[in-house]
Amino acid sequence: MSIKRISIALAAAAGVVLLAASPAFAGNAHFIDHHTGASLSGTSLVVSFKEAGLESGSVETVTASAHLMAMYQCINNGGSNPADPKKTTVDSEVSQSGQFTANKNGQLVGSLMLATPAAASVLDCPNGQKAMLTAGTWSSIELTDETSGAWTAIDGTFSFGAPVGHGHK
Incomplete structure (x- = not known):
């Protein structure tokens, strides 16, 4: 056997060993629609998801984002707003990120919670x-x-609460 043929055979064998030793990379990452959705937990939005097509063991940074339109009001001890109500509306984008590790099948399951701003940080009564x-x-x-x-994208809007009525309690 010539040196050239031996070199080619060794190079081919090394290539096969390297390919066999490296983890498989799926390369078709996608969220699975029927396992991805949102729901309310009080006033917070919980976004749950399942993603597939990932490399086994890969660490992924997932971000959930949504638009929040929220009304904050000053309420008196009787549970109503005064005759001259003080209120404000928050109209903003909210997001939350987290890191998740794909399982051996290249899938990850998780959830992220988007919280409304604390009332005291939005309105001074x-x-x-x-x-x-x-x-x-x-x-x-x-x-x-x-x-x-x-x-x-996740279809739907999720509403909570109702504005408090005006009164003199």
């Missing part, structure tokens, strides 16, 4: 009144895997 989150709606919900590039 006069003495005898307290700031309260009274109503809100989450919409335009999206999930993005910052690592793999997978993305999906």
Whole structure:
């Protein structure tokens, strides 16, 4: 056997060993629609998901984002707003990220919670009144895997509460 043939055979054998030793890379990352959704937990939005097509053991950074429209009001001790109500509306994008590890099948399952801002951080009420989150709606919900590039939108809007009525209690 010539030296050239031996060199080619050794190179081919080394290539086979390297390919067999490296982990499989799926390369088709995607969120599975029927395992991905959102729900309310009080006033917070919980976004649950399942992603597939990932490399086994890969660590993925997933971000959930949504639009929040929320009303905060000053409420008196009787449970109503005063005749001259003080209120404000928050109209903003909220997001939360987390790191998740794909299992041996290249899948990950997780959830992220988007919280409303604390009432006291949004509205300053006069003495005898307290700031309260009274109503809100989450919409335009999206999930993005910052690592793999997978993305999906979640249909629906999720509303909570109702504005407190005016009165002199």
